[in-house]
Amino acid sequence: MDYGYANARIRGMKSRLLTHGALDDLIMKPDMDSLILELEKTPYKDEIQEAGTKYSGVYHVEYALRKNFTNTFKKILGFVEDTPAEQYIRIFLRRWDVQNIKTILRGKSIHTTADEIVDCLLPVGDLDDVTLGELIKQSDMKAVIDLMATLKIEYVKPLMRHFHEYSGENGFMIFESALDKYYYDNALAWSRGRSYDEQFIRKMLQAEIDVVNLKTILRMARDKAEPAEAKILLIEGGARLRMEDMVPLLEAKSVSSVLDRLKNTQYNVAEGIPEEHLRKEKISGIEKQLDRLIIMKGLNAFNGDPLSIAIAIGYFWAKYNEVTNIRVIARCKTADIPEERLREELFYV
Template sequence: MDYGYVNARIKGMKSHLLDARDLDDLTNKPDLDALIGALETTAYREELQKAGIEYCGIARIEVALRRDLIRTLRKVLNLFRGEREDIYIRLLLNRWDVQNIKTILRGKKIYAPPDEVIDCLLPAGELDEAALIELLQQPDVRAIIDLLATWRIEYARPLTRHLQEFLEMRDLAVLEFALDRFYYENALSVLGKNGDYDEQIVREMITTEIDVANIRTALRIIRDMTHMEDAEKYLIAGGRDLSIEQLTSLVSSGSIEEAIRQIRGTPYEFLAQVPAECIAAEKISVIERELERFLIEKGCGNFLKDPLSIAIPVAFIWAKQNEVTNIRIIARSIIGDVPETELRKALTYV
């Protein structure tokens, strides 16, 4: 793999990312027109102009951001096409397949209009936009799973195994967790335990994601007072720093406050800095935001690792995703008239 060439291209793409000063400038915009005007001086200009033909306001921004992110991630993947390391990039991008299938299933369960659901999808993985649209056109959850099976899409396997349980419980979390477990277990089986430096970089991110997913699950189990025998089946083995035994102990603690206390001494002890009133009120969304910030910072931290390795593309994927998220937050905050100080707290600077 010629990382000298590939990472030079990636670094060229990185040079177009917005820095902290650029983001702060966007937070000062008084309305969406001013925000769009500022974004048209950035790498988002082309997609904003295309989107402007059909959309206006927040929809124009959302569509442009979505299309730009898809195009950028595809560009990264194309740099690896035909190379052995292609599998590592695909593993990271396939996270969006899982998220897209979840989004389609949720939309179908609540009878959401397909046009609304499609705007929430990001065809950056194996399932392209045409495939996602066809899935959206299916009449119900079973038909979606059947179509995935007909296409021999690997995610049909866990969904099919748990379909009857879903039909009996009518709880979409059954299918969503089955997807998550399958994705992470498959990723770990591909990566192995004693791979080369590139494998170690990707494995570290995947296993950290497992930790974060497990912490989220444990906190929700505590909040919802799920029975312990049911709780353990929703935890995923293979996390980087937290074993199943540790996670079971968190769930058994009985309160979110005690669970966070038990996390001290691990890389996740920063959760103790979450305001006490949020923890007491069991505001899991606040805790989840800090976990997501941790993941983003860890992903982008790969820019500081070996410049002739997969670390640079991995870091760029996380940085680009974070930038799009930040711009979305800014746009929605302008609509909601969120105070600038609060808006900046919601952003993740890397």
């Protein structure tokens, strides 16, 4: 297809992403009110003003970010409507259907309020605000799954297959793994052709599978799970880590041992992790480093064929990174996190 028009529009949108200086201006604001006023000077102005009629504080910012993210990708889908590129972009946006379902189910499992669940959602996939809202209204996890079945939401299939295996918080990873497997299996099937676009998307998805698997392995090492128990949670089809490569990682007796075995791979993320975190087996910082690898790979898409889907995918990750950074700033302002720690949480690109 001819990507000329769509990619020209997307490059124009990229030029309006916040600079490092603009992010620094947000960081330096002393409180939430001044942060909101500063955001009104950015491309988030319309959504910030709309949110102000409904919310205050961090909820004001969260709503505006969700609305802007959703509007942005609806606009991009409009550029490529009824073309193969629309399907390629939807492959990536459907990850948020999976993430939103995970969030709702986890919220129900720990009795989180509806407002707290909504604050964690990004409705940019096929499941819109209304559908997600109806799922959130359900009383418990089973009721959510039953409604998904009634509404014929395709992601109910892996949940129903594995529902008998679920047993409280420790069993939640079974649901998460089942949803991830379902998403990635389908995404790889949708992009199995030989065109540049399909090969590009497939390589991106395969790298993500590696990262999802490494996060699972780290959690299993931290929790001292049996290798056989952990193996069933892994996803086939990664870029560099085949099942036979991951079995030795599953047999590692600690988080540090897993990281040692990754030292000679592209997933060497041990550097910079505080020794205390390794000793106490805190994996959040390691997971963040793995996320950064994927974000960087996504951003490198801008160096791909300028007349391909690569530009849209690069913008997808750049926009996601920007929204994530603003979210971190807003939440840190609410919690009075010192500036130094706040900056450690951000990922500048």
